[in-house]
Amino acid sequence: MATMASPSDPPGSLLEAVGIQKHFGRVVALRDASFTLLPDEVHAIVGDNGAGKSTLIKIVSGVYAADGGELRLDGRTVTIANPREARELGIETVYQDLALADHLDASANLFLGRELYLGGVLGRLGFLDKKAMRERAGAEMRRLKIGIQSVDQPVQGLSGGQRQAVAVARAIAWGTRIVIMDEPTAALGVRESGMVLELIREVRNQGIAIIMISHNLPEVFAVADRITVLRLGRTITTLRRDETTLEEIVGMMTGALQVAA
Amino acid sequence: MTSVVTEPPRTEPVGNGFAPPPEEETRRQRLVYLLSRSWLFLFLLLLVMYFWLASPPSTFLTGSNISQIALTTSEVVLLAIGETFVITTAGIDLSIGAVLFFSGVAGGEVMLKLSGTSAQTLNGQYPHATNGIALGVLVCIAAGGGFGLLNGFVITRMKLPPIIVTLGTMAMAFGFGDLIDGGSYLPAPVPPGLSHGFGAGKFLGLYYPIWVALALLVCAHTVYHHTRFGRYTAAVGSNEEGARRAGIAVNRHIVKVYGLCGLMAGSAAVLDLAIFTNTTSVAHQTDNLSAISAVVIGGTSVFGGVGTILLSAVGAFIPTVLQNGLVIQDVQPFWQEVVVGATIIVAVYFDQLRRRRMNR
Secondary structure (H helix, E strand, O other), X not given: OOOOOEOOEOOOOOEEEEEEEEEEOOEEEEEEEEEEEOOOOEEEEEEOOOOOHHHHHHHHOOOOOOOEEEEEEOOEEEOOOOHHHHHHOXXXXXXOOOOOOOOOXXXXXXXXXXXXXXXXXXXXXXXXXXXXXHHHHHXXXXXXXXXXXXXXXXXXXXXXXXXXXXXXXXXXXXXXXEEEEEOOOOOOOHHHHHHHHHHHHHHHHOOOEEEEEOOOHHHHHHHOOEEEEEEOOEEEEEEEHHHOOHHHHHHHHHOOOOOOO | OOOOOOOOOOOOOOOOOOOOOOOOOOHHHHHHHHXXXXXXHHHHHHHHHHHHHHOOXXXXXXXXXXXXXXXXXXXXXXXXXXXXXXXXXXXXXXXXXXXXXXXHHHHHHHHHHHHOOHHHHHOOOOOOHHHHHHHHHHHHHHHHHHHHHHHHHHHHHOOOOHHHHHHHHHHHHHHHHHHXXXXXXXXXXXXXXXXXXXXXXXEOOEEHHHHHHHHHHHHHHHHHHHEHHHHHHHHHHHOHHHHHHOOOOHHHHHHHHHHHHHHHHHHHHHHHHHHHOOOOXXXXXXXXXXXXXXXXXXXXXXXXXXXXXXXXXXHOHHHHHHHHHHHHOOOOOHHHHHHHHHHHHHHHHHHHHHHHHHOO
């Protein structure tokens, strides 16, 4: 029986970046960067300092506009002019410095900028439905297996890993399809890093694709499904984690190992 | 013999083990923390007891003196409400007392002009007092709100620190006010409808201005703790960049907060005219000190992000109780400024201790 061509058959890519270029004045940050993000995968982008990792994800998250190349979401070419448009397309970024409001509780942080309001006239006057927000925040934390005792304590009292968890929960709570994580464990100790990696797996298991950039290759190998190597603004290759080794990736990052194009 | 390294037993909650950091507090730290939360009430209690014991019998703790204190505090409460919102955004409004004065002069002049000819008002006759009071009150509030918006626009558009902007507008507001009234007083007292009828009038045993302060206090508390406006105020003060990334229109919100603070100063000007029947710049030189001290003594953090409206209102009693008690004792009232100034420093010191404790 002939099969009809449809977006889900064969399992297509969720997001494609093709031949992305970016210049800052005379400095070329990206010459030819490409990668394909599949649904339900953790996709790591690795490279030495100056390889263009941050520039590439900032183009995907709408912070920078590309000078050349194409972004395709569900096979359709998209332009992402600013972070808000990225968010509307279901692409959320968890920033390195977290961007949580320390004095507000986890529930308030989760709903910051998207608060729930009481019904009727009070709601129209801007009265918050704190109870509903607390309940939904608690449910969200349980869904992600994040064990924080209470969602109504200021997040400044939480540990680094818990705060990272709240930031991740906020990123994926809104029908998000792609989460971009910039050095998700950079500021954390070993144990807490392990928790965050566990959380990344949990998010992936919920059907959300993750792009992560990290300097920490053992961590990348612990959590990524596929790895794209950037070097001097070019994509060298994309490999499945279980078909490569740390040594091979390091060789590609530094240029010691040449890859046939 | 080989030793086996065993992991200590883990007693962590469910989930991925995102447990809170272990509590390592000494008794001393806990005591300091407790003191930093409750010293406002202790301090106020000590002040009241001191003045009660040190003043001549039945002068300080009498019904009439207490309502006198409450009456003058009503003005400070309004200023403290506005200042609480501003300080929660990690800003500050030094111009609040000057704006109160300017609003009072602007509104008072309009009130007098509309109430009768200058010959009439100088003779204590106010044939059109109703119109005069109505429009004068509106001018007071609008002038305050206008100055507040100016503060907000200059801070956000020119990207200048609030302390400098409001220092500048403070000087401007005092200057404009003195230009209008020639550096002294309004040419005549405000119409008695406002002063006797409202400022000295009572309802259920309390002066009307106290009722106004209580009503605004309840509204402000509700807005601060239960609405989007309050939440965004805290978010902006806690992490401005984070609030921006969350999609909050941060600059517009800051303008609104300073605008609100100006409105409160304008409303306080109405109470000021009603209570004192006239106004002069000398009387308002330290209003900003009173307002800011009320807020920081009440536990609102000058570093932004967190505060309490109701405790600001309790803190508003410190400068007024001091003033009143010192006058009764016939001590130079300038001691009030000394003590209030010192308590601001103590309050911010406690604030900083709390911050360090949270960020351990």
